Amino acid sequence: xxxxxxxxxxxxxxxxxxxxxxxxxxxxxxxxxxxxxxxxxxxxxxxxxxxxxxxxxxxxxxxxxxxxxxxxxxxxxxxxxxxxxxxxxxxxxxxxxxxxxxxxxxxxxxxxxxxxxxxx
Numbered sequence: 001x002x003x004x005x006x007x008x009x010x011x012x013x014x015x016x017x018x019x020x021x022x023x024x025x026x027x028x029x030x031x032x033x034x035x036x037x038x039x040x041x042x043x044x045x046x047x048x049x050x051x052x053x054x055x056x057x058x059x060x061x062x063x064x065x066x067x068x069x070x071x072x073x074x075x076x077x078x079x080x081x082x083x084x085x086x087x088x089x090x091x092x093x094x095x096x097x098x099x100x101x102x103x104x105x106x107x108x109x110x111x112x113x114x115x116x117x118x119x120x
Contacts, residue, residue: 003072010076010095014066026051064091071095 009028016024026047029035035044044050064082071077078093 006071006076007069010069010071010078014078014080018064022051022055026054 013025013028016027029047029050031047032045033047033050035050036042037044044053064080067079067081069076069078076095078095080091080093082089082091
């Protein structure tokens with residue numbers, strides 16, 4: 001049941017993102033989320049900071065498509081292609097829901113977003 005709830009939360013997150021609903025998109029994150037972007041070295045702390053960054057990013061993506069979501073227990077991975085400035089970027093989002101914490105709060109405490117394969 002825990003994994004089904006986590007998967008449903010991830011699906012709601014991506015649906016909200018696709019719809020451009022910034023509030024619903026960020027509901028999945030704990031108030032104290034730590035989001036790491038290893039390719040740039042950026043670390044964003046806090047849901048409000050992450051939402052503000054994504055809402056005002058000058059190179060905001062123009063679309064994306066989820067290729068697959070896999071996960072079990074404390075590790076969930078979404079592989080997706082995102083469009084930045086007309087170029088496809090292959091991206092992996094790794095979430096650590098800390099299952100016990102997720103079941104109590106329904107929010108993800110940690111996330112890493114990595115681009116791989118470069119832009120095409």
